[in-house]
Amino acid sequence: MTSTHEQPAEQRESARIGLAATGLSKAFGGVRAVDDATVSFHHGKVNALIGPNGSGKTTFFNCVTGMIKPDSGTVTYDGADITGKAAHRIARAGIGRSFQLCRIFPRMTVLENVLAAVRPPSRTRLLASAHHRDDVARARELLSRVGIEHLERADARDLSYGQQKLLELAGVLMADPDTIMLDEPAGGVNPALIERIAGLVRSLNAEGKTFIVVEHNMELVMSLSDHVVVFDRGRRISEGPPSVVQNDPRVLEAYLGV
Amino acid sequence: MPSASDRTRGPGLTTLLRLAGLLVLAAAVLSFPSVAANPFILSVGVVIMSYAVLATGWNFVGGFTGYMSLGHAAYSGLGGYATALLIIESGLNPWLALCLGALLTALIAVPVGIASLRVRGASFVIVSIAFVLILQLVFQSWGEFTGGSNGLRVPRPFGPDVLRPEQHERFFYLHAAVLAIALLAWWLIDRSRFGIGLKAIREDEDKAQALGIPTFTYKLVAFVVSAFFTAIGGGLYALWFGYLDPIFQFSILIGSYMVLMSLLGGIRSLYGPLLGALVVGYSVEFFKNEYGDTQFHLVATGLLLGLVVLFMPDGVIPALAALLRRFRPQASSIREVTQAELAEQRESQESGPITQGAKR
Numbered sequence: 001m002t003s004t005h006e007q008p009a010e011q012r013e014s015a016r017i018g019l020a021a022t023g024l025s026k027a028f029g030g031v032r033a034v035d036d037a038t039v040s041f042h043h044g045k046v047n048a049l050i051g052p053n054g055s056g057k058t059t060f061f062n063c064v065t066g067m068i069k070p071d072s073g074t075v076t077y078d079g080a081d082i083t084g085k086a087a088h089r090i091a092r093a094g095i096g097r098s099f100q101l102c103r104i105f106p107r108m109t110v111l112e113n114v115l116a117a118v119r120p121p122s123r124t125r126l127l128a129s130a131h132h133r134d135d136v137a138r139a140r141e142l143l144s145r146v147g148i149e150h151l152e153r154a155d156a157r158d159l160s161y162g163q164q165k166l167l168e169l170a171g172v173l174m175a176d177p178d179t180i181m182l183d184e185p186a187g188g189v190n191p192a193l194i195e196r197i198a199g200l201v202r203s204l205n206a207e208g209k210t211f212i213v214v215e216h217n218m219e220l221v222m223s224l225s226d227h228v229v230v231f232d233r234g235r236r237i238s239e240g241p242p243s244v245v246q247n248d249p250r251v252l253e254a255y256l257g258v
Numbered sequence: 259m260p261s262a263s264d265r266t267r268g269p270g271l272t273t274l275l276r277l278a279g280l281l282v283l284a285a286a287v288l289s290f291p292s293v294a295a296n297p298f299i300l301s302v303g304v305v306i307m308s309y310a311v312l313a314t315g316w317n318f319v320g321g322f323t324g325y326m327s328l329g330h331a332a333y334s335g336l337g338g339y340a341t342a343l344l345i346i347e348s349g350l351n352p353w354l355a356l357c358l359g360a361l362l363t364a365l366i367a368v369p370v371g372i373a374s375l376r377v378r379g380a381s382f383v384i385v386s387i388a389f390v391l392i393l394q395l396v397f398q399s400w401g402e403f404t405g406g407s408n409g410l411r412v413p414r415p416f417g418p419d420v421l422r423p424e425q426h427e428r429f430f431y432l433h434a435a436v437l438a439i440a441l442l443a444w445w446l447i448d449r450s451r452f453g454i455g456l457k458a459i460r461e462d463e464d465k466a467q468a469l470g471i472p473t474f475t476y477k478l479v480a481f482v483v484s485a486f487f488t489a490i491g492g493g494l495y496a497l498w499f500g501y502l503d504p505i506f507q508f509s510i511l512i513g514s515y516m517v518l519m520s521l522l523g524g525i526r527s528l529y530g531p532l533l534g535a536l537v538v539g540y541s542v543e544f545f546k547n548e549y550g551d552t553q554f555h556l557v558a559t560g561l562l563l564g565l566v567v568l569f570m571p572d573g574v575i576p577a578l579a580a581l582l583r584r585f586r587p588q589a590s591s592i593r594e595v596t597q598a599e600l601a602e603q604r605e606s607q608e609s610g611p612i613t614q615g616a617k618r
Contacts, residue, residue: 067464091470099468105461107526108454116458117469120451127446130454175470 016078018043018179018210019064019095024073025234026056026063033059034070035234041227043178046201046211048221048242051231052255057214058100060231061183065097066090077179092119096177100184100214102165106157110148113156113167114139117174142170146200162189169200179210186217198224222246230254283529287434297423304426306539307433308495309519313531314440315487316516319480321444321525322453324460325375328513329386330488332370332393335507336363337489338496339397339404342412352415352497360489367485371478378463387510394508409503412496429498436494437532440487445528447480456480488516511556515542518559522566524573533574538562 020040026033034056041047049057063070066087074083082090091097105113118135120126143149146166151159156167165185172180185201186194194217201211201224215221221228221242228245230238232254238245245251287307294300316330340359344350350358374385397404404410416425447453455476458466467473496502506512519534541562545555570577 065468067468086472086474087464087467088470088472091468097468099465103462103465105458105465107461108457112454112457116454116466116471118451118454119470126452127450129449130451131449132451171469 016043020076022074026070037235043210045226048225048228049214055231056234094178096172097181098168104156111152114170114174117171142173146170162193181212183214291427300426302543304430309539310532310535311437311491313516313519313535317520317531318484322456327386329390330516331512332390333485333488334492337492341493356493359493363489364482364486367482371481375477390508394504397504412500524575527575530575
């Protein structure tokens with residue numbers, strides 16, 4: 001499962017399937033949030049997952065990242081079964097994620113927020129200082145990459161919402177995942193910041209990171225993604241390149257309710 | 259110390275201040291027995307030190323993970339009874355019994371932690387109370403082994419030639435030594451990778467797990483370490499006091515005191531529980547002395563907690579630290595940004611509180 005970690009970007013096979021779900025279902029009471037969904041995402045691409053409100057996108061995210069256990073179906077990552085595994089195991093397999101309503105550690109500093117994602121090389125190193133020189137250097141590099149390095153000593157709760165979104169992204173990157181799942185990265189942030197986030201996604205993708213992005217901002221989805229998957233009522237109704245999906249009558253029907 | 263030099267730009271002024279504070283604290287603690295006016299005052303000192311050990315022990319789980327155990331008397335009680343019974347039943351050396359008793363208690367804490375750390379918030383609090391109440395019933399009913407409601411007399415570790423004031427003094431220093439070890443362990447965890455993971459759990463457990471932190475294992479380790487230090491505190495108290503009664507050992511009150519002291523001092527501060535123990539321990543002894551054998555000391559302690567929660571919700575130490583910071587130059591202000599950064603911020607037109615401040 002860790003074989004993909006060391007792989008240089010230029011050697012990656014873009015056709016390789018990373019995250020895949022087969023027949024995935026999850027019901028809350030009588031509501032089938034995810035209903036027999038079968039989807040797969042290729043490595044090296046910016047994938048978008050779109051669909052009307054309540055179509056099961058976030059539940060799908062939560063099922064594949066181990067936050068909730070699916071009722072049935074399987075989830076694999078790089079061919080290995082990760083169905084129902086604990087969230088931290090899935091994270092360690094190389095999948096990072098952000099949350100819909102940006103989640104950070106409010107009463108820790110910005111720098112500590114990023115350092116919390118450090119994966120100690122061994123158990124004995126767990127008692128080593130959290131402010132290890134190399135870790136701090138990498139954390140600062142990531143903070144400056146997302147553009148909030150001047151805030152490193154502020155409490156995370158004192159940041160604006162947009163800054164918190166950038167901080168969350170820096171934390172996800174610190175764990176060095178191969179696949180990054182973003183749940184509404186553009187939700188509730190201003191247009192300039194959306195552009196900054198989009199730029200980050202593009203440059204990270206160029207370095208070999210795979211993205212799976214849930215997003216309602218269609219302009220962003222169409223300009224950013226290589227591949228779009230459309231959900232409606234908990235299942236995939238269409239997929240393909242942005243231009244194809246945009247004109248798919250099934251998608252229009254789902255969105256407009258025609 | 260890389261953590262200090264990374265956080266501060268000055269030549270470790272904070273580190274120097276901390277060291278000075280530590281020296282003053284150590285001097286104050288070590289000189290207490292020689293300045294204590296009489297054996298009674300000295301015995302109050304031992305009680306306060308005992309509370310400080312228990313509260314610091316509690317803070318390994320309460321402060322780091324945010325799991326508020328109201329039933330930590332279970333571990334101080336088990337530590338006390340294990341120490342006493344190991345001496346009585348197996349004839350062990352008292353100090354060996356103390357260490358072994360604490361290890362046994364830590365072992366018992368493993369399955370209890372596995373069961374109770376599955377639930378969060380109020381549910382965890384209730385489970386922790388349930389465990390201490392079960393222990394109280396068991397230790398009351400199992401009379402032939404534990405002495406039941408008649409209590410259990412604990413053999414004194416020092417011979418009869420050691421007089422009472424001398425006993426108090428020795429136990430005061432023993433408690434101080436254990437407290438120092440507990441504080442050192444807490445500090446080590448606080449600055450470590452393990453500690454930052456625990457704090458992440460306190461802040462947002464699901465988020466921490468999504469970042470790859472094995473939250474359950476982390477919580478369990480903190481819980482067992484906490485049980486160990488609490489048991490050492492309980493065992494030491496048993497050796498000093500010489501008598502155990504299930505009603506008092508396994509009472510919710512003792513557990514509540516640990517929580518109250520830690521909250522009062524500040525659960526996120528190293529010395530928070532110690533300061534809380536000083537204030538609460540002294541107040542309880544004072545109120546008991548003033549109002550005799552009534553329950554009024556409980557009312558007074560409750561009022562104290564109410565005042566703290568109202569005016570210093572983070573505890574005394576963070577409140578004082580915030581006060582101190584107001585008198586310092588604003589060197590560490592988050593508004594300190596360069597012109598280039600300001601320009602960039604203007605460009606990105608953020609509307610957050612910080613950038614708004616910086617723009618003006």
